Amino acid sequence: MAIMRLGRVQLRCPNWEKSVHYYKNVLGLIETARDENHVYLKAWDERDHHSVILEKADSAGLDHLAFKVENAEDLDYYEKKLIEYGVQEVDRIPAGYRIAEGEAVRFRVPTGQLVELYHEIEVVGNGLPLVNPDPWPDGLVGMAPPRLDHLLIAGDDVEGTSNLFMDVFGFNMAERLVTEEGEEYIATWLFKTNTPHDLAVIKGPQGKVHHVGFWLDDWNEIRKAADLMAKNDVMIDAGPTRHGITRGLTIYFFDPSGNRNEVYTGGYMCYPDSPTVTWTTADIGRGIFYFEGEVNERFTTVFS
């Protein structure tokens, strides 16, 4: 009876052909379906039909993000809970609205993004048998992340969105960045799984996305990902480096439509009884980019 994980993001891509090529061949996701205006993709180790939907659109940015819940009944339960919590826009998306998906509950968070909850989705497996499997399947291309990991959304009411996820869905706060007086949240890192963030929220332009993060297994893979970016003329934003916050190892870059991506590894285990770590803006440089000790202007000003 709960959210299990970040299940998908839908990203808008004006630079359509190049973006589809990039997500499949440079980032290395696997196409599972397409219609006229969408391409459905999954990371190789995910078993569900898709975790990324690309949408042919006029503007870049995030259409919605979605969490997979454990049971079909969770949809009714959380729909009621959201309405009771005072969330204004709570809707149902009917089964079959998108390829391979069942019904979803959709709502808007205070920072402006549309969030969905779903349970039903076609299972296609990860290309490996369930008995005596090898560690990875043949035919992987590009950076080939095993899974979607997290995303960072922006908006004005960081506290409102953070509280909603904690109060309604039982998320916990792994870390937070606060103003020096400690009165206002600049950013929060929230988790429902055992990693320091399934969702992070930062003060910034309303309804926008800062980045979508994919998992890689180790630091060496981050280096190889950087090689692939240089080789394929991918615009690198920052890194490879380490975050003070979450302790993650990371590199940031942009898709051909201007949406920021990240590949990420490391970090630590989180439990519901883990205390919240606090960073103050006085040390924001080390918090964001631990080696450099300062944040580049692009990183704090570019959203899509």
Added chain:
Amino acid sequence: MSQYQIHVQPDNRTIEGKEGQTILDIASRNGVKIKVGCKGGGCGICKIKVLEGEVERGISSRSVLSLEEIEQGYALSCKAEPKSDIVITYEKK
């Protein structure tokens, strides 16, 4: 392949680029410091105004470069390529 002259207004310099190069690439090769964000036409950080001449704007995000702005001459330098000699201006920080 055609060569084009780009007159950059706040710098008051003329630089030269080839057909097929973006204005941002030509600028950065010549030390003209237009701000760079996503290089994907998605963030609008690299916006310039074309005062004279023709450019091919390429594909970009409507939310950061509206049709109205295009009419007024604005372009995203990471996507726009010169199609004639041009005069541009941009916001220096």
